[in-house]
Amino acid sequence: MADSAGLKEPFHQIGRQHEADRFGMLVFLASELMLFGGIFAAAMALRIRDGADYVAAAGHLKLWLGTANTAILLTSSLFAALAVEATRAGQARWTGRALVAAAVLGLAFLGVKGFEYAAEYSEGLMPATAIAHFDGRIEQLFMDLYYLATGLHALHVSLGILLLAGAAWSRRAREDRAAVLVGNVALYWHLVDVVWIFLYPTLYLAGVK
Amino acid sequence: MNAEPPKDRFQSPQEDSGPSYLRAGHTLRSWLLTTDHKRIAILYLFAISFFFLVGAIAAALIRLDLLTPAGDLLTNDGYNRAFSLHGIIMVWFFLIPSIPNTFGNFLIPLMIGARDLAFPRLNLLSWYIYVVAGLVTLYVVLGGGVDTGWTFYTPLSSVYANGAVVAAILAVFISGFSSILTGLNFIVTIHKLRAPGMTWGRLPLFCWSHYATSIIFVLATPVLAITLLLVAAERLIGIGVFDPDLGGDPLLFQHLFWFYSHPAVYIMVLPALGVISELITCAAHKRIFGYWFVAYASIAIAVIGFFVWGHHMFVSGQSFYASAVFSFLSIAVAVPSAIKVYNWTATLYKGDVELSAPLLYALGFIGLFVAGGLTGLMVAMLAIDVHVHDTYFVVAHFHYIMVGGTVTAFFGAMHYWWPKITGRMYNENLARASAIIILVGFNITFFPLFVMGYEGMPRRYHVYPEQFQVLQVIASSGSALLALGYLLPVFYLGWSLFRGERATANPWGATGLEWTTSSPPPKHNFVEQPVVVRGPYDYPLAHPASRDNG
Numbered sequence: 003m004a005d006s007a008g009l010k011e012p013f014h015q016i017g018r019q020h021e022a023d024r025f026g027m028l029v030f031l032a033s034e035l036m037l038f039g040g041i042f043a044a045a046m047a048l049r050i051r052d053g054a055d056y057v058a059a060a061g062h063l064k065l066w067l068g069t070a071n072t073a074i075l076l077t078s079s080l081f082a083a084l085a086v087e088a089t090r091a092g093q094a095r096w097t098g099r100a101l102v103a104a105a106v107l108g109l110a111f112l113g114v115k116g117f118e119y120a121a122e123y124s125e126g127l128m129p130a131t132a133i134a135h136f137d138g139r140i141e142q143l144f145m146d147l148y149y150l151a152t153g154l155h156a157l158h159v160s161l162g163i164l165l166l167a168g169a170a171w172s173r174r175a176r177e178d179r180a181a182v183l184v185g186n187v188a189l190y191w192h193l194v195d196v197v198w199i200f201l202y203p204t205l206y207l208a209g210v211k
Numbered sequence: 212m213n214a215e216p217p218k219d220r221f222q223s224p225q226e227d228s229g230p231s232y233l234r235a236g237h238t239l240r241s242w243l244l245t246t247d248h249k250r251i252a253i254l255y256l257f258a259i260s261f262f263f264l265v266g267a268i269a270a271a272l273i274r275l276d277l278l279t280p281a282g283d284l285l286t287n288d289g290y291n292r293a294f295s296l297h298g299i300i301m302v303w304f305f306l307i308p309s310i311p312n313t314f315g316n317f318l319i320p321l322m323i324g325a326r327d328l329a330f331p332r333l334n335l336l337s338w339y340i341y342v343v344a345g346l347v348t349l350y351v352v353l354g355g356g357v358d359t360g361w362t363f364y365t366p367l368s369s370v371y372a373n374g375a376v377v378a379a380i381l382a383v384f385i386s387g388f389s390s391i392l393t394g395l396n397f398i399v400t401i402h403k404l405r406a407p408g409m410t411w412g413r414l415p416l417f418c419w420s421h422y423a424t425s426i427i428f429v430l431a432t433p434v435l436a437i438t439l440l441l442v443a444a445e446r447l448i449g450i451g452v453f454d455p456d457l458g459g460d461p462l463l464f465q466h467l468f469w470f471y472s473h474p475a476v477y478i479m480v481l482p483a484l485g486v487i488s489e490l491i492t493c494a495a496h497k498r499i500f501g502y503w504f505v506a507y508a509s510i511a512i513a514v515i516g517f518f519v520w521g522h523h524m525f526v527s528g529q530s531f532y533a534s535a536v537f538s539f540l541s542i543a544v545a546v547p548s549a550i551k552v553y554n555w556t557a558t559l560y561k562g563d564v565e566l567s568a569p570l571l572y573a574l575g576f577i578g579l580f581v582a583g584g585l586t587g588l589m590v591a592m593l594a595i596d597v598h599v600h601d602t603y604f605v606v607a608h609f610h611y612i613m614v615g616g617t618v619t620a621f622f623g624a625m626h627y628w629w630p631k632i633t634g635r636m637y638n639e640n641l642a643r644a645s646a647i648i649i650l651v652g653f654n655i656t657f658f659p660l661f662v663m664g665y666e667g668m669p670r671r672y673h674v675y676p677e678q679f680q681v682l683q684v685i686a687s688s689g690s691a692l693l694a695l696g697y698l699l700p701v702f703y704l705g706w707s708l709f710r711g712e713r714a715t716a717n718p719w720g721a722t723g724l725e726w727t728t729s730s731p732p733p734k735h736n737f738v739e740q741p742v743v744v745r746g747p748y749d750y751p752l753a754h755p756a757s758r759d760n761g
């Protein structure tokens with residue numbers, strides 16, 4: 003039993019324990035996907051029923067900001083993947099750097115999102131505000147869905163940034179060649195990315211004429 | 212967080228066979244910070260029993276109020292609050308967590324030969340989350356309650372309802388995290404921690420049904436979470452997708468809600484089916500008939516259960532074609548359930564049957580489950596449901612499944628594994644008596660509801676035409692008998708803790724791994740890692756030699 007450092011109670015083998023940690027994270031992410039699934043189902047139903055109005059409403063979103071954010075998040079995900087590779091290779095220093103880069107890009111994403119929200123607010127597109135005005139029921143419903151989906155996603159981005167920062171900060175995580183923690187944080191970050199990859203066409207690209 | 216120092220992983224038998232898990236620490240702290248799945252199971256048992264009591268008090272209020280046609284005890288609003296609390300507490304704080312979080316927690320590691328669940332600290336966290344959710348619920352109860360029913364239908368819940376709707380939603384939302392974590396823990400444990408030789412084909416059926424349940428926990432609960440979040444967003448800040456005034460669609464709520472809540476009824480009943488499989492084979496001292504059928508039937512129920520939600524919406528204005536499809540699929544989901552009942556019957560047939568208290572509970576379960584299931588088929592048929600929708604017929608149907616099924620199985624499990632959990636035997640005659648009282652009391656309480664419902668008594672009304680009074684009074688008196696049946700075990704089981712005969716490792720002559728360790732088990736479950744060489748119900752081999760007496 004050479005490399006059994008970090009072996010915890012119910013496990014007899016460190017390999018098993020790592021598998022279990024990874025598997026647990028995957029099951030949790032499946033659960034997270036279902037959380038967003040409800041919103042996607044609602045958007046799909048709306049689009050099937052009122053396609054034309056849906057497309058018109060989607061046209062109000064700032065496509066180029068959404069696109070920029072897609073690029074930012076994808077790049078950030080790449081850094082998360084690099085962090086895992088670096089940990090496996092035993093280059094703790096590079097792990098830290100890649101994690102910080104991923105987290106900074108995550109902050110940039112939130113910044114862009116905040117800018118976008120502010121612009122929408124001044125255009126009266128934000129529901130439940132004093133200056134809200136809509137061209138119709140479907141437009142309002144679309145904006146409601148948009149805010150709920152992106153808001154929930156932004157919450158996940160924020161959590162993800164905290165996790166990335168935590169992993170970058172923890173020496174144990176960076177130096178663990180099995181990359182248990184770094185690997186799981188990266189998986190979480192990929193989920194945040196994947197959800198966005200689906201939100202982008204569902205919300206933004208739907209408005210492209 | 213957990214105060215235990217890391218231990219040597221390769222203890223010699225003497226070191227490990229120390230005190231039982233119950234004696235491995237006496238302080239309150241050693242319980243509240245424990246990561247031992249067995250102790251966490253006990254913590255759940257207390258918390259869940261408490262909520263059962265609260266829910267039962269609300270039921271008693273309902274039944275007392277229904278004694279007279281004018282409903283003299285409660286106001287309209289009071290009645291609405293009583294049945295809403297009853298439903299919310301019973302569904303989310305008793306039925307869903309009851310068997311998985313107590314017996315699943317206690318038994319799964321023992322049954323697969325593991326030392327604990329894969330994530331012991333997550334397990335403790337999940338108990339604390341349940342407690343926090345429970346405290347929020349108590350806040351709702353003390354604050355006067357809600358009047359939305361346990362289904363929180365919009366726009367009632369999001370716009371019109373009075374009372375602490377958001378707090379009630381929050382409580383349910385929080386309790387969902389507990390479910391998700393528990394499901395996750397079970398899935399990973401069953402995949403990664405089976406003892407050498409414990410193949411999937413040797414997994415006890417109890418574990419199979421908890422595996423299926425866990426899939427629903429993990430995949431359905433988040434849909435409920437998002438639905439409740441949407442309701443809260445609508446009620447609190449006016450961002451909504453359900454309220455027509457905000458551009459939303461109330462039908463969407465029903466789709467999302469039932470997409471969770473229909474699978475949730477299988478969360479409530481699948482663990483019960485697992486319990487019954489164990490009780491039946493053991494009482495018959497026979498290999499279960501059709502092991503793979505029973506195992507796969509659990510998975511089939513879990514999977515098909517995701518596609519039948521629309522049978523709750525036959526009269527809500529969904530398209531006729533959708534209703535027809537949902538009707539068909541709902542009937543299909545009855546097939547795996549029926550398979551189980553046939554297999555249990557075949558197992559008992561020509562078995563060396565011992566009419567013990569656990570078996571009496573199991574037989575009661577089968578009868579009530581069949582009655583509930585057959586009426587479930589009736590309400591799954593479009594034509595019949597339109598007639599009985601939202602009447603007492605439906606109330607009777609789901610109480611047969613949920614109370615007659617799940618609660619009875621819970622009591623059966625309690626009696627079967629009591630010697631393992633506590634190391635004590637209870638008074639067998641009293642246990643048999645209470646099983647019979649529960650069965651009789653149950654039918655007196657709930658059978659009249661079928662009749663009333665068929666004759667048109669709507670649910671959720673407390674003022675009713677006089678023609679129903681006789682049946683209502685019968686039902687209310689039955690509920691007093693039922694309450695007695697539920698209370699009796701508290702006394703003789705409690706008594707057994709102090710005066711009961713000491714239990715042997717395997718008092719029933721059963722074959723599962725959990726019976727190979729001492730009663731109660733030591734802290735780490737097994738003195739040595741077990742190696743499995745036989746199937747789970749190898750009775751011809753195990754019986755009668757397995758009936759050890761010392």
Ligand code: HEM
Nearest residue numbers: 270273274294295298301306360361606614670671672690
């Ligand atoms: C023990 C005696 C019980 C009695 C006498 C009783 C009685 C009732 C009655 C009369 C209703 C219908 C209220 C109405 O529609 O007007 C009701 C609803 C309900 N009961 Fe029970 N019940 C009992 C136990 C249970 C248990 C043990 C559970 C679950 C573990 C349960 C779960 C429910 C649920 C989910 C509802 C639906 C609430 C709603 O409509 O919002 N009941 N009960």
Ligand SMILES: [Cu+2]
Nearest residue numbers: 473520522523
């Ligand atoms: Cu259903």
